[in-house]
Amino acid sequence: MKCGFYSILSFLILFLGVLDSDTVFSQSAEESSGDVLKDLQVNYGANGFEFRTNDNQYSLQIQSRFQFRYATPGDQDPLSFNDFDDNPGNVFKVNRSRIKVGGHAYKSWLKYYWEYDLGQSNLLDYRLMIEPWEFLNFKIGQFKVEYSRERRISSGAQQTVDRSILNRAFTVDRQQGIELYGRLRTVGAVDFNYWFGVFTGSGRGATENDNKDLMYFGRLQWNVFGENIGFTGSDLSIHEKPGAIIAVAGSTNTSQHTRFSSSGGGFLEGYESENPGQYRLNQANIETALVYQGFSWQSEIHWKKIEDRINLRATNLSGYYLQAGYLAHQSFSWWPKPLEIAARYASYTPNTRVKSNLDELTLALNWFFKGHRNKLTMEISEFDLETEDMGIKDELRFRIQWDISI
Helix, strand or coil: CHHHHHHHHHHHHHHHHHHHCCCCCCCCCCCCHHHHHCCEEEEEECCEEEEEECCCCEEEEEEEEEEEEEEECCCCCCCCHHHHHCCCCCEEEEEEEEEEEEEEECEEEEEEEEEEECCCCEEEEEEEEECCCCCCEEEEEEEECCCCHHHHCCCCCCCCCCCCCCHHHHCCCEEEEEEEEEEEECCCCCEEEEEEEEECCCCCCCCCCCCCCCEEEEEEEEECCCCCCCCCCCCCCCCCCCEEEEEEEEEEEEECCCEEECCEEECCCCCCCCCCCCEEEEEEEEEEEEEECCEEEEEEEEEEEEEECCCCEEEEEEEEEEEEEECHHHCCCCCCCCEEEEEEEEEEECCCCCCEEEEEEEEEEEEECECECEEEEEEEEEEEEEECCCEEEEEEEEEEEEEEEC
16 A cells, blocks of 8 residues: 555656746746845735735745633543543633744645644644645645545634544544645535545654555535635624535545544554554544524544454444534624624543533633734633443533634
């Protein structure tokens, strides 16, 4: 399977060379650094500070982002009965502190991006995007896989303080590999985005997998009304016409991990033993999203099967969430224009053969000082865990967060 991955990489390199071998990868002696910088433009916009040459051959965007969060009692989602009893009290922290750098070089369609987490000292993203056409593009490096909308949306562009209880169990998160993607559309309802990727399948920071297998991923998205609404929460642009998507995604992987996060590969409860190639993961997701006149909607339905090849057992996991938000000044003149109200319900079943279910109900308010770039979010969540042998446990949590990008 590794041969297939290297074949794809070789094809990509050959593709670039044939496409623009004379201009993309060659720079004459006359194009010194002084010549490149002499007509430099400096601006500040949606991607922070931007440096760009007049001929648009080069651009550099630099942005910093911070999240300041207060939570009580504690900040972590409960997973077991012991988590409900463990009350750490009040929490105040800088939850995220990041530097983002992006732009393009040589050609406007040869793009780059990297993101560094200052607090954790982790290089989160580093990728090169080759996007000469709408219907066919390539991406290589380490990045978030577009498996689920909730995870793909930046933590700074969400409607709630953080993602739902489903994210921990079902996200594919960041992986290292290569991806083919694009948009196929004609007149009418034929409007689709697609993604197909091959990855090491070991998570962020892992330069190789622990066995000979690779992770394969695919996503097909139908843009119902002829608009790709992208990966962002809230309808801040106030769509006069509805925009909606319906998407299906799937992933398969064999490794020592049963879950992924920004920290890399990890394990779910009951799968603490991690041996190379021990677990086969097959998972699928169906999702919807809608934006219209200040109203936004998104939902996901997840299924995941874990096959333990050493202990010879299989477990099915399932879950779903429903989320909606509304900028209510569209209906009520007295409602403040920067204020959005949002709600989410999520349900997670860690083993479909056992009566055990974790539910989340969250109500949130967003005050947008400058869209998602500068906003204050306040939320209250209720968690309910029900098991057949231990009964029901519940907990309330309050969080408030200031997210600002500079």
